[in-house]
Amino acid sequence: MSLRFIGQHDFTSKGKFVWEILSQLRNMGEGRYITNYCWNTKWPLESSYIKIIAARPKMDRWLQQGVLWGEWTFRGIPLGVYKFGNELNRSQWILVHKHEEKKLIENEKKMPKIRLPSSFPIPPLQRLLANKLSKKLEILDKTTHTPQERALLDLCVDPEFEHLSSLFERFEPTKESSQNLNNNSIYNEVDPSNLLELLGQMFPVKIDALSSDKAYYKPLFKQKRN
Structure with missing residues (x-):
């Protein structure tokens, strides 16, 4: 092998x-x-x-x-x-x-802060159901007096990056700060370079074991024949 x-x-x-x-x-x-x-x-x-x-x-x-x-x-x-x-x-x-x-x-260069949104847009189907429910119960958002279109986003930090929790900076996306705010997707509001920067300039290596033998299929569970 x-x-x-x-x-x-x-x-x-x-x-x-x-x-x-x-x-x-x-x-x-x-x-x-x-x-x-x-x-x-x-x-x-x-x-x-x-x-x-x-x-x-x-x-x-x-x-x-x-x-x-x-x-x-x-x-x-x-x-x-x-x-x-x-x-x-x-x-x-x-x-x-x-x-x-x-x-x-004495090296003064430091790691930049990681900016992530504090809320995310509600999916279209959930927004539609929320609007119907708000009209029926007459429950509107207290701050905007409109049906809720965004929900709070809680971060789930991987234990590998737990020591960097103080460097995560939250911000509320606005139309001025995000051109794709109306695309109704959290992925359009996050700068991917912020997350890729955590991995650095080198990505982990992946090792696969390859064999020159013929390919074959081995079932995990064998059926018992009566």
Whole structure:
């Protein structure tokens, strides 16, 4: 069986394990800076790094487990002190040399805020039913005194981006700010570059296992014959 790489090359496995780096430093690297190869590849203009405050390895056989406390700065945004555990078990970490620390810290470029609408247009069928119900019950919107055409939009943030919740900025779309406001679609009111910017300049690689054998069909459930 052969492996064929589809998409970008796997850039998430270039580097060393965190504990492989810290075990070779004095005081387990307290006060030093580490960065992630994945961060530097996706967002090379903004600085992302962790200043090590304390490190407690579990002294396992392969030296890949432990707990680390550090001041996390992600894309120029200081996020405070975080406790890291299994998130460090990837061979993609790089030690920042002391002569490069000043350049990394003094980088003023920051991640822009992600602007998302605070409401979305109600689908046409739901709007039609709401208008009929409002006429029947004489219930109108208190602010506009017209049948409701938009509904509040609550964000469901993926745990991967939960640390960036403070950077999400909500706005109410208007005809002046959106040319496609009358298209009755939330997709026309959101700038796709804001969401794509979260993925950075490199997309994850997809690995498919391909075989040169003949194709065949294997049913998951076999029917019993009487």
